[in-house]
Amino acid sequence: MNAHRGHHPSPPFDAALSAQAFHETWLATVDPTGVGQWFRRQRLDRLIATATRDSPLYARRARSARVIDDFEPIGKHELMDHFDDWAVDRRITRAGVEAFIGGGDTIADGWLERYLIWTSSGTSGQPGVFVQDAASLAAYDAIEALRLRSTGPAGPPLGLWAAGRRFAYVGAVGGAYAGHVSVARLQRIAPPGWAPTLCEISVLDPLDEIEARLRAWGPDVLITYPTLAASLAGRTVNDRRPLRFGEVWLGGEQLSPTQRAFIGDAFGCVVRNSYGASEFYSIAFECRYGRLHLNDDWVILEPVDADHRPVPVGAFSHATLLTNLANRTQPLIRYTLQDCTRFVPEPCPCGSGLAVIEVQGRSDDALVLAGRDGGTVTLLPLAIETVVEEAGGITEFQLIRRPDGSLELRLSLQGDAARQAFDRCRRALLGWFARQDVRTPRLVHGHGGPLRAPGSGKLRRVIDDRAR
Ligand SMILES: [Zn+2]
CATH class of the missing domain: 3.40.50.12780 (ANL, N-terminal domain)
Structure with a gap:
């Protein structure tokens, strides 16, 4: 140097x-x-x-x-x-x-x-x-x-x-x-x-x-x-x-x-x-x-x-x-x-x-989801991340809100381990959403693992595809 x-x-x-x-x-x-x-x-x-x-x-x-x-x-x-x-x-x-x-x-x-x-x-x-x-x-x-x-x-x-x-x-x-x-x-x-x-x-x-x-x-x-x-x-x-x-x-x-x-x-x-x-x-x-x-x-x-x-x-x-x-x-x-x-x-x-x-926030988004009473509920990324981390026993994941309102969870695991972790996360997330008075969204297991952002290489763990 x-x-x-x-x-x-x-x-x-x-x-x-x-x-x-x-x-x-x-x-x-x-x-x-x-x-x-x-x-x-x-x-x-x-x-x-x-x-x-x-x-x-x-x-x-x-x-x-x-x-x-x-x-x-x-x-x-x-x-x-x-x-x-x-x-x-x-x-x-x-x-x-x-x-x-x-x-x-x-x-x-x-x-x-x-x-x-x-x-x-x-x-x-x-x-x-x-x-x-x-x-x-x-x-x-x-x-x-x-x-x-x-x-x-x-x-x-x-x-x-x-x-x-x-x-x-x-x-x-x-x-x-x-x-x-x-x-x-x-x-x-x-x-x-x-x-x-x-x-x-x-x-x-x-x-x-x-x-x-x-x-x-x-x-x-x-x-x-x-x-x-x-x-x-x-x-x-x-x-x-x-x-x-x-x-x-x-x-x-x-x-x-x-x-x-x-x-x-x-x-x-x-x-x-x-x-x-x-x-x-x-x-x-x-x-x-x-x-x-x-x-x-x-x-x-x-x-x-x-x-x-x-x-x-x-x-x-x-x-x-x-x-x-x-x-x-x-x-x-x-x-x-x-x-x-x-x-x-x-x-x-x-x-x-x-x-x-x-x-x-930082690189992550808050999610604004439809509430059961017709209004909206704002969920902060750190809270969402804590639910997934605790239920799935994982820290590498990406939860993406798609333009059609569905949620996609991508995990870095493969095979049975991925399916089991997804099931645990899904149950925990839907239960937690219900307690926050969020109307139950469609939650799917994404293909492939989490992707880092090109350029900065940051891994955004909660992403609202509609907000960006
Ligand atoms: Zn101090």
Whole structure:
């Protein structure tokens, strides 16, 4: 990796901005409700001032905006449709971005000498293109080192989380995805001796191949999606030479309690989950009690209903509005993220004053099914997944709602084992639907196993074919 160093322009990194971000993030970690909230207000004021002055798109939409409520929610389609008017640097154009990411092995290089580009997988339609500047990357680096990677029983000392360790990243490696670009950047900006040693493997490769490469590499830390870790865990359970990791870091998909326990037991290791997106790299981090704490000095989340009105504290939202306080180059203010979230009103036993959130959705859909009383019933994906996992004793499956209203359950098992698991899942699901007052749907055993999404390689376990 380092052999290439001389030939490429460096990825964006600014030591002064980085030092400032670390300092501020550390202060806000110690005092989230005082200093943290003060930083949040300062950053929001600066973001609004910059966006309404220097982004033609935001200037048109909210010229006289002073507070966040002055902004109408904005979606990915509108931002992509007006891409060339969106950023505050007029050189940032869709054509320029596409020429750059089409250039092959340059994705961790600085574009225009100062930006990093991420594309999102587009599980909900159009892919997104997000431009990161040195300031936003400094904030993500600080969050990662001071919060995401420094808690928990196996947590390394502050800031040393990557130095000298062996990592395996099994994810989307074929494009400018945030995870892939970020690990490549981290290797390039680390001083000698501090860079993590990394092996990248495509999540879309056959499982046999992924397993063989992991055995050959022998990483301390596996970074991947929950469903991929669970697949590997399933293969290793009865293995005479089981795979072992020091830690497994998960993200990108929903993680169920069953998956967490299964993965931790199989590999005999710490499992650490986080919640991030291409729109903001590290939205929330997991503390030692397994709860997700929002980095609310750097990002604002507003859980809203289908009409973009706020939902009560404690209730799950239909969607979530995200405001990125770290990135003033390509402003995201009240951006509609298709994740269901809720703020947990009870304080966390870990003592952190950073808000605790829960997330549903990610790559999975909620199902809105016909109710017995003629109305509809909304079922959250984590609840559906728990029913199937417990009844079937499986974590690899896909429940798809077809356009005709029927449900298709695909399992990774074959033969009698598949038929028996399907029967158990079918009974459990129909019984549970009845208790939720759902009118009994047609539920069929799908041909073939679950399929990962092309590109990102995410496995969506609950899919509404009609919603997408
Ligand atoms: Zn906590």
